[in-house]
Amino acid sequence: MKSTHLCGILAILLLLASGCAQTVLNRSVYRLSDNELNSPDAKAKILKVHMNDGTLYVLNEWSFSGEAEIVMGHGDYYNFNRRLLSSNKKEKDSPAYEIPYSEVSLIETNKLERDGRNLLGISIAGVSSAIYSIYCITDPKACFGSCPTFYAMKEGNWHMISEGFSSSISSSFEKSDVDMLYGIDQPTDGFSLKLTNEALETHVIRYVDLLAFPQELGEQVFATEEGVFYRTSALQAPQTCLAEEGDLRAQVQAFDGNERFSLTDENNLAGKEEIMLTFANPGAVESGLLIGSRQSLLTTFLFYQLMAYSGNHYGHFVARVENGDPHLLKRIEKMWGKLGGIEVFLQTADKKWQKVDEIEEMGPIAADIHLVKLPPTEQESITLKLRLTKGLWRIDYLALAEIMGEETPLRIEPRLVTANDTICREALQLLNDKQKPLVPFPGDQYTLHYTVPDDCSYQFFLETKGYYLEWMRDEWIKEEDLKKAALALYFPGLFMRKAAPAFKRAEPQMEKLFWESRYVK
Amino acid sequence: MVSLVVVLSISCQTYTIPAAYDTPYSEIRENPYGCWSEFELRNSASKVSGELICMEHDTVYVLVLDHHVQAIEAAQIAGYKIYTHKSQSGRYGKFSLLYLIPSVVGALVQSDYAGGFLSLGVPVAVVGLTHIIIEGSNKKNVITENNTIRLYEIAKYARYPGGKPMGVDLNQLVWKEES
Incomplete structure (x- = not known):
């Protein structure tokens, strides 16, 4: 369970306890x-x-x-x-x-x-609720949103574990997405996964397959951004890890939800920052950098804002993209390109920086670990630089792994789909038919059951494919401003600077509000 | 939300005492009258109810009607209730409802996010309901004694806690009027 949830429950219990007294x-x-x-x-x-x-x-x-x-x-x-x-x-x-x-x-x-204490308890709950509500009334885009979301059993409870194809905002952007199911319980009698639509979106899901790798002691399989799997061993924490605020080692040593993040640049949402890290060189073996991360809500905010600015014309823009308008498609990609991913640079023997790869997986809900293969180097230590947009990424884990070799997963399709304890044969058929998609609407929830071979322990990944359509809201249409939409698409650099004040106002509360107010029917 | 309104309406139901003597929060510190009291008598099925006026030696004086004070000897008293103040359940309910207004307005104004806005109000509703139920459950605003009669302890809830004033004709006294 996330520490934020625990804190929330604890706070409510404390408030309740404070009221256990009559006047x-x-x-x-x-x-x-x-x-x-x-x-x-x-x-x-x-x-x-x-x-x-x-x-x-x-x-x-x-x-x-x-x-x-x-x-x-x-x-x-x-x-x-x-x-x-x-x-x-x-x-x-x-x-x-x-x-x-x-x-x-x-x-x-x-x-x-005891009257004052009772009123204090009500006021603590009431004032924060009222402030959040008033804030959300003025800017609901900052509060509510989601992506296709998956839950798995972790320490005996359902735990949000993955989000599917977050950057696939229409059929033109449809793609498959591989997420590591980190730390989940080893299945004893089959494996179950909960699939939910918790937002005002239409999800179009081609498939949700489980990818399994036999588990060996001291070894772990990780995936690259391209979806290639490698078995690794000898994971190594960074010897140094420095950002503007200082030493980050305590925050990045384990994939545990204790994330390192910064705030966006106050003048430019695309403003960059750097993280420097060094590892002991494991020698003449192939190695890779592991990055456990997720995005902040900056992309969600900008996406919703772009929808709002396009207003009644949003459908027209989507139709143009779907009809293969390469110009518009390029403009959208250019806008996201301004924000960019996590660029990984290796310092060469002549002290120059060589760009190795870039992690671009989108989505603010569930963190995922990616492997970045590093070119061989004979230096005593491996010095790396991460370059990323300030306030865009929340980094949970950084480590160096020795790569043992490429792996091929055992692909497992769902054998049973249930919803509200009722078997859904049609949903199962759609998920196993790669051509016809399952289309969950807001509030829909399915439980997917898989049969896992019981010959050994397995490490699991989830591969999903599909896209989703964000619903336009009435109140967003009121913000229609085609000039600003054009500015975002044609001059994204200028737009990132103009949009900075509005985002900075919402930024301090955005993450907290998002988690406290996810929309579930 | 509905349950909060139901509990609030239940909590607003008060005892069968005159409304003027169900002292609200705003009057608790400056109410110049005595508390409403009910005395059960040993040799009678009926109760004596009225404003507690004073204690004098072993006698309790209760204003049962305008211009009519009944004296009760301590030995006759089998039990009593003193209504010190109005239960605060209703007030806590009103506070909770006030704090819920932004959530409800949000759900109405931004109907697409009604679920989200109402979920923001859930902690307030839970905390508010808990306070209302607890405040209304044990009735600590009513001092009740059935076995051990400690009349000297209730004297301070009388109109004249120091005893019967000299020169005052008790039969001139009138009840508190409802404001």
């Missing part, structure tokens, strides 16, 4: 004869002075004059039948009541115990 009226009375006249609770704002003749002063501003033996204050004065005789509480400049001790029967203070 109690704490009434204190002090008798003149007990010589306690000077000891009423000094914090009490209102003092009731009961007189020997049955009259009563209710003072909302009071003090004692010990030497003169009088109580002074402003407030109301009632007769024995509690009819108001006089009042000076609204006239602070008027003379105060002066009440001789000798005429006082006793004084009284009242306090409602």
